[in-house]
Amino acid sequence: MTQRCGSRPHRRYGRWFARKPQTVVVQPTSFCNMGCFYCYLRDKGLKNDMLPATAAAVAESLAGLASIGHPLGLVWHGGEPLTLGTEKFSALLAPFETLRQDGRMHHYVQTNATLVTPAWCDLLEEFEFRVGVSIDGPAALNTQRVDLRGRPAFERIMRGVGLLRERGIPFSVIAVVGREGIGHPEELLDFVATLGCHSVGFNIEETEGVNTERRPPTRDQAEEFWRRVLAWSRSHRGPVIRELERISEYLSLARSGQKDDWDNRLLDPIPTVTWNGDVVLLSPELADTSDSAYADFLAGNVREKTIAHMLREAPHLRYVREFLTGLERCQAECEFFDFCRGAQAGNRYFENGSLATTETNYCRVSRQALVMALSTTAKKEQIA
Numbered sequence: 001m002t003q004r005c006g007s008r009p010h011r012r013y014g015r016w017f018a019r020k021p022q023t024v025v026v027q028p029t030s031f032c033n034m035g036c037f038y039c040y041l042r043d044k045g046l047k048n049d050m051l052p053a054t055a056a057a058v059a060e061s062l063a064g065l066a067s068i069g070h071p072l073g074l075v076w077h078g079g080e081p082l083t084l085g086t087e088k089f090s091a092l093l094a095p096f097e098t099l100r101q102d103g104r105m106h107h108y109v110q111t112n113a114t115l116v117t118p119a120w121c122d123l124l125e126e127f128e129f130r131v132g133v134s135i136d137g138p139a140a141l142n143t144q145r146v147d148l149r150g151r152p153a154f155e156r157i158m159r160g161v162g163l164l165r166e167r168g169i170p171f172s173v174i175a176v177v178g179r180e181g182i183g184h185p186e187e188l189l190d191f192v193a194t195l196g197c198h199s200v201g202f203n204i205e206e207t208e209g210v211n212t213e214r215r216p217p218t219r220d221q222a223e224e225f226w227r228r229v230l231a232w233s234r235s236h237r238g239p240v241i242r243e244l245e246r247i248s249e250y251l252s253l254a255r256s257g258q259k260d261d262w263d264n265r266l267l268d269p270i271p272t273v274t275w276n277g278d279v280v281l282l283s284p285e286l287a288d289t290s291d292s293a294y295a296d297f298l299a300g301n302v303r304e305k306t307i308a309h310m311l312r313e314a315p316h317l318r319y320v321r322e323f324l325t326g327l328e329r330c331q332a333e334c335e336f337f338d339f340c341r342g343a344q345a346g347n348r349y350f351e352n353g354s355l356a357t358t359e360t361n362y363c364r365v366s367r368q369a370l371v372m373a374l375s376t377t378a379k380k381e382q383i384a
């Protein structure tokens with residue numbers, strides 16, 4: 001299909017999405033060595049590893065997207081990337097070396113840290129990885145993060161974290177907060193503050209992928225959680241808390257009359273490349289999802305066309321068009337839109353069955369509850 005970039009679908013898409021992504025996610029393998037109870041990945045038991053030729057095709061695509069001065073983030077995010085072993089992983093990294101050394105891209109990896117060894121630390125240092133570790137809190141709050149036999153993984157994660165610390169490799173943390181942890185923000189934060197990470201992001205558990213049976217936290221629980229996170233952050237020194245950082249940035253731009261900077265930010269289409277080169281847009285969680293109504297969310301395969309080409313065709317994909325409708329409805333209808341800017345495509349699909357919808361539990365607990373926590377805290381302080 002020939003695409004005209006000035007056509008109506010392209011203009012509509014261009015009002016919301018950046019022309020070039022800031023982040024590309026790559027799944028080097030579908031396999032994960034853990035069996036976390038809340039995992040959304042359908043194929044995590046299958047040992048499908050990316051071939052170097054597929055990585056080379058991704059690198060070729062990136063060459064057309066990455067510019068000097070705005071390095072693109074290439075996020076290796078599984079399955080569990082470290083299950084590949086250092087030799088196989090090095091072969092996948094080789095095609096990106098010219099781009100990396102020219103300062104046009106950075107590598108990131110999100111890992112459960114259970115497989116970190118001195119050899120992995122060498123690799124992470126050599127390729128200047130930004131490392132993210134997934135851990136949900138101290139042992140008592142990390143109970144949903146287990147290995148394939150259902151055994152607690154806490155000690156193994158901490159061994160990996162210890163190695164990163166010994167080697168002076170900086171890392172961030174992502175903690176999934178489910179019903180087990182939502183009532184314990186102080187324990188969670190006290191623990192995270194001892195880990196030596198530079199930042200932490202709290203992913204309140206989501207209903208997505210194959211994780212459909214568990215009950216996620218409610219908005220009330222989340223509001224209380226964020227209120228206590230805010231209180232903790234005011235009285236403790238600790239890592240940057242991603243969600244508080246985001247809302248602080250919004251408020252400081254609003255206060256200094258620069259809110260246009262916030263309003264004009266375009267969304268990242270976040271191309272996600274699976275182990276076999278298939279690409280989905282908008283949400284990495286859609287990568288493992290079959291649905292003939294949306295042609296399995298595929299934008300193409302990197303071995304057949306470039307990511308830039310797929311992005312030019314994106315305005316014509318059904319699920320992208322539906323998501324744009326959802327965003328337009330959010331803008332017209334939601335009192336939280338100003339801060340939120342319309343959250344995740346994947347959550348709309350998994351929770352509501354259509355991307356043209358608006359509210360999800362995800363946006364209630366991660367965006368609305370955060371704003372409400374801040375606003376009720378501010379009101380209480382005014383009264384006091």
Ligand code: SF4
Nearest residue numbers: 330334337340343363
């Ligand atoms: S809070 Fe939910 S409904 Fe409101 S703008 Fe964000 S995603 Fe849309």
